[in-house]
Amino acid sequence: MLYPKIGIRPVIDGRWGGVREGLENQTMLMAQGAKKLIECLKYPDGTPVQAVLSPTTIGGGAEAALCEEHFAMHNVVATLTVTPCWCYGMETFDMNPLTIKAVWGFNGTERPGAVYLAAVLAAYAQKGLPAFGIYGHDVQDASDTEIPADVTEKILRFVRCAIAIGWMKNKAYVNIGGVSMGIMGSYCDTMAFQKYFGIRTEWVDMTEILRRIKLEIFDPNEFTKAIAWVKTHCSEGYDCNAGKVLPEVITRSRTIPVEEDWPFIVKMTLIMRDILFGNPKLAQLGWHEEALGKNAIAGGFQGQRHWTDWLPNADFTESIMASTFDWNGPKAPTAFATENDTLNGVAMLLGSLLSQTAPCFHDVRTYWSPASMKRVAGWTPVGQASDGIIHLINSGATALDCTGASRDAHGNPIMKPFWEMTDTDISACLRATDWCRANYEYFRGGGFSSHFKTQSEMPVTLLRVNMVDGVGLVLQLAEGSTVVLPEEVHKCLDDRTDRTWPTTWFAPRLTGTGAFQDVYSVMANWGANHGVTVYGHIGVDLITLCAMLRIPVCMHNIPAENIYRPHSWASFGTMDTQAADYAACKHYRPLYD
16 A cells, blocks of 8 residues: 655755755754654554655755655655754745644754744744644754654654544545434534545445345355354353343344354454455455455444344444454454444544554443442442443444453553454453343344453543534543442442443543533533543544644543644634634634535
């Protein structure tokens, strides 16, 4: 594939005759240091990020044009301009409206790199091209080639977010089915996907799955491997239907025999994956169009109710798609939305691209206050749960990484990028999960739901994208931690709802103000019935990414001093930064508008 790349632009004082010559080495060393730093990051497929260096330092318009021509051949999606000195602002800046921009001005007293930084950022603002400013907190000596920690943090944040944007561009979101049970988030706004993310939207009717099963349009060898893996590693759990006398409308609705559930579900999983990404094995079977796939980066499955009222649900499919492994071993997770909640699918995608871990889909179900836990379970919460918790639970489609069963080198619970997943990690996640037969009152066609509890306390970020009339897309996030309850308390609270589904107890980090005054306020201000958790505290990266995309952030618990947005956002107001974010996003409009 043609990877999205970061272009590095070493700009320099254009005056020959002693000035420029004396700065060439220092300027190129800055650029080379930035390139080395950037290439420590990885793409979502695990390969190192690529940075492209301008073929020459840039002292004026001719060399700026030469650099742009070079970048055009390498799929450069973002540029980092670096300089230790004064340069000619509008003659050296990146004027390509399609690249995301940052400028690093060296903080040294020998030459005025900071003066150029301020001048060129003013030019970008006046030209309507938002740019991120990078300026070290402490003065360095001219001979110092070390990149300070604060500069490193901003460069890497800028690159992580820019690469996420480049990775999404020109890919597809594939809707398998349509709107599920009146969930407005399932409505796919094709213009929003195009204008904010550069993503094509495609639709596939759910009958396509039945066609491919009937005509055996899947790899039979992989099916044999996958079903054997399922039988070995996916143990069946509690059956909530046992002993029930079900009404005729349910018993008449089932079309797949109970004993055929797993083969049907595994075929369905292979087929949905092939629809999204293609499969060259299908061409060998004579199915050339189907082998191509849809060039997807994400997707969703309607399922309820037109499918699940008579066919097995897709909880297994959605869970395995989002996990960092399957029967073939470690693999990249796919943002694949339950109930085709496209807006939660977007949140899955953004969270996964930035964290490089599995996106975990949840219903944001219940706020449990300390008083309620005491009343119901006889337990006074302590530790992470002391201020109350939110019950995250959904219909069995959460990534198995959310079990919290993986471990780092020191034995600490973690969720990992797929390229770090070991056989031990995979086995632990599978052992922590059983598969409960679907509740036939909800899913008449049967199926299985993943069932587990998140067994470790881990830092996570809960996020959600919403669409608001008059505003467009907005993002909300809450950094916090998963919570482990005493087993008897967990069982008491969890059994009050569907006990066949996976549970994560979540405690947001409180600030004492606004939507984070208390845990109840977080729940009360959440914008929809669904949310996504990813591993780690990535709220700062999400805020930076959203500024690049022009999506305002309506709710977060990130300290103000950590927020990193384009320099021109300050010109929309510095006292109320949330209002400034809304104003700037409205003015600059979606990235691809």
